[in-house]
Amino acid sequence: MLVMRGIVKQFPGVRALDGVDLDVRAGEVHCLLGQNGAGKSTLIKVLAGVHQPDEGTITFNGAEARPGSPIDAIRLGFATIYQELDLVDGLSVAENIFLGHEHARLGFVDRAAGRRAAREVLERLGHPEIRPNAEVGRLPPAAKQVVSMARALSHDARLIIMDEPSAALAHDEVANLFRIIRELTAQGVAVVYISHRLEEIREIGDRVTVLKDGRTVAVGLPARDTPTSRVVSLMTGRDVEYVFPPRSSRPPGEEVLRVEGLSAPGAFSGVSFSVRAGEIVGLAGLVGSGRSEILEAVYGARRAAGRVLLGGRPVRRGVTHAVRSGMGLAPEERKAQALLLDQSVTANITLGSLPGFARFGWIDRGRERAEAARLADLLDIRPPDTERPVRTLSGGNQQKAVLARWLVGGRRLLLLDEPTRGVDVGARAELYAVIRDLADRGIAVLLVSSEVPEVLGLSDRVLVLREGTVIHEGDAAVLDEHRVLDMIMEGRAA
Amino acid sequence: MSEPTPPVRQAAGARGAQADAARTNLLSGLRGVGELRHLGLFVALALLVAVGLVTRPDAFATASNLVSVLSLAATIGVITVGATFVIIGGGIDLSVGAVMALASVWATTLATQSYGPVVMAVCAVLVGTGAGLVNGLLIAYGRLVPFIATLAMLVAARGLAQRMSDRKTQLVQQPDNGAIVSLSTTRVLGIPLLVYVFALVVVLGWVVLNRTTFGRRTYAVGGNPEAARLAGIDVRRHTMLLYALSGLCCGIAAILIMARTTTGSSTHGDLYELDAIAAVIIGGTLLTGGRGTIMGSILGLLIFTLITNLFILNGLNTSDQLIAKGLIIVVAVLLQRRNLKERAP
16 A cells, blocks of 8 residues: 655755665554664654655555645545654644644634534544543543544544554553554554554564664564564664773772662652662663653652662752762753753853852852863863853764763762763764773763663663563673563563 | 764864864954944944934033933843843843832832931832742742743732822932932932942843853753753752842832932833843843843843933934834844854854
8 A cells, every 4th residue: 555665864964764665555554663763753754744755755555645744644644643642732632633624614613513523533443431522631641642543533544653652551551552453454544553562563563664774674574473583683783883991890889879669650660779889880771661760860850759879878859969969960862951052161061060160159260161171171072172152062072061061070970861862973982981981980870871782882780671660680791682672672581 | 863973974063163163262352352242232322323413413422411311221221130130041020110119119108218218228129129039939939930920020019019109109308318319419420320330230240140150050041941950050949039139120220210210109110121121132132041141231221222312302202212112122133033043053
């Protein structure tokens, strides 16, 4: 039904899709697999009309199709249900379902007709209990998912793309989702299904296409009988070799961080571990496994039950206390959460420790600049001009500036969330060396990365997370990527 | 989508970075001479002065006219300094005019006046700071949107001022409390004291914004509150202090307006919030926060005051004056947006 051939999509500085093929048949559930950054999201957006491909052809039911805008895509019969649900919280269920194609006469919305039609669609989905008048913002996640699906159906979609639809759902809700998907496919609707959970794919999927680094590496694998090991090796077979610094030969020092029974409802539960001075501990897991949330909870930026002790003493809740007691966080979204892009490198470096440079609030700018210059030199931030705005630095150097922030005044614990995101290969190796060097100076490091090889290569010890619980803890040197991915995806402890 | 950059692009980036570095050096060199980014404002100001010299050569360049321009600018000027802090910090304070009126009324009640001029001044400052603190608490800890919290304060402070004064204008008692009025009548080097007060507030504001941790944090909180929070800055406390600072400036402005008009009144400072905000915006401060300067705000204010002055000197319609001011705001912001685009990488 849908045939995509040689799709290429180029963004400034990155080839997100580099020749993707996809065949979807009517009435099948076609699963799309691939690691983070493999190009799944970009591919979906091409189908949804958000991005236009630079090369390649798309044919739908034998005719050339080129969705030039989201409206085009909808007219073609493509509907997309995004990972982050794109519903308007303040509007009612019916209004959301028919958003953009309201039942209207002469510009006046016919609300009764809208409600009637909404009720029909919801009944068809097996959810007559969702009232068309209810405000969407007050619905539970599962119900929102149904509303999203109802919207797709209201367009008479022939092809429905679902991006991790089960991520927000509890177990029995997933069963209901599958029932709806089966009904749809029985009517000849095709579903492109994206999920990280292999067991789901085995249950609902018909065929699998695997993407890696923007290319199709396997087309039309049978979803039920392809061995996990084959899928995983297709997803991971790498072109890029990472260069990791050697691990320290010295045994780690005293315990710096101790986390006891950390739990946050819906994110993670019963997480306990410790990090010693000079040790790098990595958290491996998928998006939604709770890895970043754990980091935030340790840092006091997220509410959680349980205890966090630094150097044997409990840390009072709140980021201000965490920073004062010697923690530093390099957050996941460097630009949105860490940097003041218009400010100088110096101002960014000293932001976390301003009082250390000031007397009665008066900043000693000479001392501030000298310290920033020293750290820029230590981490080899280029160009070495610390007065230029941080915006003008490359991603790797921006990340170094964030790291430098926490080297002022001697931190005891660094929390690194995706430290190499958006950093090119050469700069990665440098960052790895910097991080290892910091650990060798006696700082305890807790690392989160969505890239399993990075966690394994850089850490001394690894905790594997799945759906908010630690399923494995062990020496990083004896684990390999396959085993970790197996654990993450199959939910089997090693 | 993350943006892994291939090595080739990085080399090109490095070359661009060198050019950038050269430009930055040039800029920091010029900074000693005068803020380059305020060049446009200086030009606008010079144009207005030229217009004044051409249209009213007799009246414009006189000492008395310039002094009256500065005296007029002083009251709103002090408020503008506070507003600059709030707006750089990512907020907005609509209550400034009303808070100033309340402070002037509170300081001129018979009860307060009986304690003498010093207590009057302290009273004005405390009332202003207190009202600002209420704004700050509502916004930082009550999680009210700044626009709404300060709008409520605008209405309520005016109402309270009317109630306290019984809608009557309260005179500053002379000669007992003449010291207040002398801020406007006593001149040093031909310039009234209240202009010096204004200048002092500007200098202090500049120092606090550019040389202290408070100022640095203001930019951080306005520019990227999440980054500020994760860097360990107490964003809520800082936000609260910003509104308290704005209130403090309103209190000082209340003293100046009592000096200039010899009265305290609930009608003082009507629409001052608009003038102050307009001056800040013309001065290049982003309403979204994180970027801006005291210098720019003061230049913006002087431009506004000069326009008023020119219209009065030439006997032109005040309605036309408002239209001109509206146009200037739009033009200034459009020009700045172009500058921003050029500077973006």
